[in-house]
Amino acid sequence: MTSRHQRLPARRTLLAGLGGALIAAPAVTALAPHALAGTAADASEAAAALPLTLVNNSGSFANGSVHVYVVGNVDGQQVRLKPDGTLAPVALSDNGPDGFTDYAIALAGSGDTRLSLPHMSGRIYVALGAKLKFKVVTDGAGKPALQYPAGWVASDPNYGVLHDCAEFTYNSAGMFCNTTMVDMFSVPLSIRLTGAKDQTTGTLRDGGRAAAFAAVRQVPEFARLVLDDTRIIAPGHGLDAGLFDKDYFAPSIDEVWSTYTGRDLKVTTNAGTFTGRVRGERFSFTGPAEVSFHRPSTRDVLFCDGALAAPNDGTTGPVAAVLGAGFNRSTLTASAVQPTTDPASFYRMSLTNHYAKAMHAATQDGKAYGFAFDLSLIHIHSHRSEPAGIPGGPGPACGAGWGVAAW
Template sequence: MTPRHQRDLSRRKMLFALGGAAVAVPAIAAVAPYALADTTDASTKAAAGSLPLTIVNNSGSFDSASVHVYVVGNQDGQQVRVTQDGTLAPISLADNGADGFTDYALTLSGSGETQLSLPHMSGRIYVSLGEKLKFKAVADGDGNAALQYPAGWVTSDPNYAVLHDCAEFTYNSAGMFCNTTMVDMFSVPMSIRLNGDKEQTTGTVRDGGRAAAFAAVKGIEDFAPLVVDDVRIIAPGHGLDAGLFAKDYFAPYIDEVWSTYTGKDLTVTTNAGAFTGRVRADKFTFDGPAAVSFSKPSTRDVLFCDGNLAAPNDGTTGPVAAVLGAGFNRSTLLSNPAQPTTSAADFYRTDLTNHYAKAVHAATEDGKAYGFAFDDVADFASYIQDTAPTAIRLTLTAF
């Protein structure tokens, strides 16, 4: 399978403060996991109808009555939710109750396995443990009903104290494209099993992995403030915006990359071909299939894979930006002048690195996780897809 960083398709970027804005339109609706997928043969393998969705509560610490599930997202530009019987309902301002919030929670059966049905849509499957989530229906800038999503990295968010997490998906006629995301935060261990042309599983946290990730992040002075009790670890980009993480953390590494490649070449290989770059006039300029260049990024640009490392859907600048973003987060740009680095043994080996991404990768059985937006470079993200899906299973695993 062609590595996703080499595909000339736009990349998913769950990088918006969904719950912190006045109206949080889900980024997944516009740039969903489907944007990562290679669907060139989708016309010959079309998924049909609703997909069986099984929710499995193996958390061990919470019975099914204490686990609340929400399936929310977009269909054809309209924000929607899935009801208990598997139908789609539009988000409505009238859904807000007396407390000012909706109650879209789906009920789990006492057996530990709950059978649901997933219609065509792009969205998220949220789970909360112990308490229900507070989703608020609001009017967006065009007057349409929209949802304010939870933002576990914003202290003023009504869901800040609630133990919750989510998985992301797009399910349509081309198939199912899904992932367990840690781009915003890591809280609830969960895995996805997708059946179709083959059986695939991703996101499984190893025994003790959650506690190990919390301890690893807490043990790094610069990252320790990102740990919120035993509730979640906030991704460093959101931590930076909240004043919990240094705005110049990556500056020494960024400066060294700029200095190093002023005097020698960096090669980045994508499906468009090999790009050869050097820093000229303070811009990293690449020649090859097309001329692309990047101004020096900030720490925030690196963590969010945005700003001066934004990846347009142009087949040239975008893929090169993705590889650079991965190289900065994994701290491989100085050790390897031919990118992308494809061996996990070479990732995160310097003291100055994305220790959050390092910790969440170490927590999973297969070493795959979505610790930052370009973590799918060289296929290290907890992402799976199938163009002929027959069932999907989301399992909450033991703490």
């Protein structure tokens, strides 16, 4: 590990202090839809913009120490949001003398920060205390592309930066967004979306961050996933980094294979009910379609990939997603009818995904995005509505806000 990846002792001390602080849950301000003026063309373009309010409720980092990045894609092109609300394509020429871009959006000197978000899909990154280092490279198709932060990789230039992100897609159908812990958990983020409904996700209970760190630390097989007071990396990435047992779920996988060699498992999806039984090394299902799965590895379970890969085909994919969720939550042998929908039955076995369990326990509503097909995840969204003053014109989906939540 090079010196640029080292965390300063003073910073670790600060984070430890924050971990014990009890700060009231954030009041995330949201902007209501508003009427627009100007020419028809200007109005149409401006009406697509979503008012976005950024609220810093960290209690320990002043606005000047918080750096925001909105990056993503539009029509196959990688873009970044500028402070004025316009999009700019990423470009190799954006890399500075140090080899990295500076796409940071500064918060207002004090109080809340208001931005305007056009149609795009991407992520909102938040970095505390230091800026993130995004690098523009050339992808396999010869197009400029961003190298995103990978906080679970020790050699990544952002490994020592306290950061996290939320994901979103904003298009003509509305705003679809969530906070995510699929890769790691570090900075608590919450989202409030207002429009036809007022929806919130990601808000931690008081002391939730410290509780999540403590819960993961106390399970020996998961303890090495906790990196000081900076972040907890997801077990799949921990496995790849040599920090997690590659055979952790093997006993559970063997038990599922043994259980359903002699009985049926029924999986209900939007396509209908599939009936499955293990025959040799394959779990084979009949129903709306015939689908089957090889015996998965621990890595397949954690990433819901490999033998549990879920193509967007309406049949194999949904069954794979239910199986992946059942393995992570240790519910497959407890019930022969899946998916299990009662959260009280999740994570009851000692051999379970304790990382995802801790993420759910830390939130106020028990909902979190702890693995790839975490079915108790809440995606908050709102359909677009017509604003006053522009009859027949497209309107903003809603007001939206997110905050750095209480630690």
